[in-house]
């Protein structure tokens with residue numbers, strides 16, 4: 246049995262890393278907002294989804310205009326990523342302004358309901374527009390970056406099979422690494438990043454330091470939503486087909502990843518996302534084998550979540566928790 | 574002209590009438606103390622000044638301008654630094670970052686550095702702890718950091734909310750010495766304290782607040798010897 250698990254391990258790693266990278270960036274959005282407002286921004290999964298639709302719509306439009314053929318594909322993708330993230334960034338800011346800020350002083354549960362409302366609204370809006378324009382709410386983008394590569398794990402040891410990946414997987418992973426390193430730098434090394442951390446730790450006192458708390462909250466939503474939207478585009482390019490409901494389950498899993506890493510902790514969210522992606526792909530590849538055929542790959546989520554629950558039972562604050570115990 | 578004047582200020586928390594027509598003034602260069610027991614409205618007075626809560630009626634005049642409806646982050650920019658009750662250090666920022674937060678609006682890094690050097694003259698201990706997380710410091714160190722952080726904005730008016738709270742007598746002594754030193758160098762200070770004796774010792778003038786109302790006012794020494802004050806706050 247071990248031999249068979251080892252055989253598929255390289256492919257599990259590649260696929261798990263790709264999926265985990267997506268979870269990780271979305272988890273960042275949840276964790277940043279939670280860190281600052283103690284709010285589970287349920288609509289964040291839908292921002293990711295909207296980003297995917299905006300990206301694919303742009304790519305389809307650009308194909309129609311003949312631009313996609315006229316410029317290097319990577320340049321087109323970068324353009325789409327930038328435009329999409331700016332749009333979803335402002336969308337996040339708008340959602341906070343209209344749906345959350347007026348409820349800032351009401352119980353958290355009320356704001357949560359508002360967030361769920363925004364989720365449904367976005368799902369239906371995207372569905373309506375897509376159906377109206379295309380007659381179908383399932384959308385397939387132009388095929389890009391589909392070249393296959395093999396990493397010759399078999400040449401390292403015959404107990405491994407080769408792992409295959411597409412150019413898009415490489416682009417996905419590189420982009421995610423850039424986003425994560427960029428965000429980490431911003432939050433830990435810049436003045437506005439420091440303001441974000443200060444507001445997350447003590448909003449009232451931050452305002453005594455001349456910090457416009459509302460501005461920092463807007464900035465947080467902008468960054469989280471921009472990254473989420475860009476990830477939507479990368480998701481669409483990687484997996485091809487999207488529908489208005491991809492944000493729900495993916496968002497739920499990314500949120501779980503954020504909890505796993507320690508909600509509010511940015512590096513934790515990154516690690517939690519990658520871990521969840523790897524677990525899920527491992528389960529998909531090996532569950533049948535491990536359970537003697539009782540459970541198939543379709544139970545991968547149960548397996549992944551069972552592991553998460555076990556981790557959280559022993560470490561309820563998440564793997565990375567909060568860095569310091571506080572003296573009051 | 575007073576640097577700060579509160580005129581008939583009424584502040585509410587929902588239905589709770591916390592300040593009932595407070596009028597006080599602080600002259601440039603003074604230490605004024607506001608003493609009173611738990612729940613009297615001391616912190617609320619400072620919060621009303623710094624803009625953390627808005628008064629329902631009445632005015633807060635700072636350097637001739639009514640700031641009663643001004644949000645906290647703007648008031649902080651105009652030279653009022655508020656050291657809140659319980660110090661409120663950012664626990665997961667380092668000491669250095671906490672200090673930098675105090676000078677958030679200062680763009681020039683050199684000026685930030687200069688001010689930090691000045692803070693170290695008052696609190697050499699902070700310099701040794703620059704990379705320590707704020708939340709892991711001792712109570713006394715945190716109070717020093719909170720005052721240091723406020724000084725980083727180079728305020729013209731310093732609001733201190735119970736700086737001696739929960740500290741050992743030796744440290745309390747140090748803190749009051751520094752308050753006194755700061756004042757000698759020209760800082761105007763409004764000091765809220767439950768430690769009435771020491772507060773009245775360093776202050777030029779004092780007010781006594783009781784359930785949201787000013788019930789007495791006078792020179793520091795005058796209040797120390799006052800029978801009622803002695804009974805209620807110095808016993």
Ligand SMILES: Nc1ncnc2c1ncn2[C@@H]1O[C@H](COP(=O)(O)OP(=O)(O)OP(=O)(O)O)[C@@H](O)[C@H]1O
Nearest residue numbers: 586589591609610611612613614615616617618767
């Ligand atoms: N956020 C709040 N919500 C509701 N009521 C409040 C709030 N903050 C203060 N109060 C009430 O307002 C009154 C004045 O409180 P305040 O904190 O100003 O007292 P204080 O003089 O600073 O007391 P202490 O010495 O205990 O710090 C109290 O009755 C208090 O219960």
Ligand SMILES: [Mg+2]
Nearest residue numbers: 615616617658
């Ligand atoms: Mg108080």
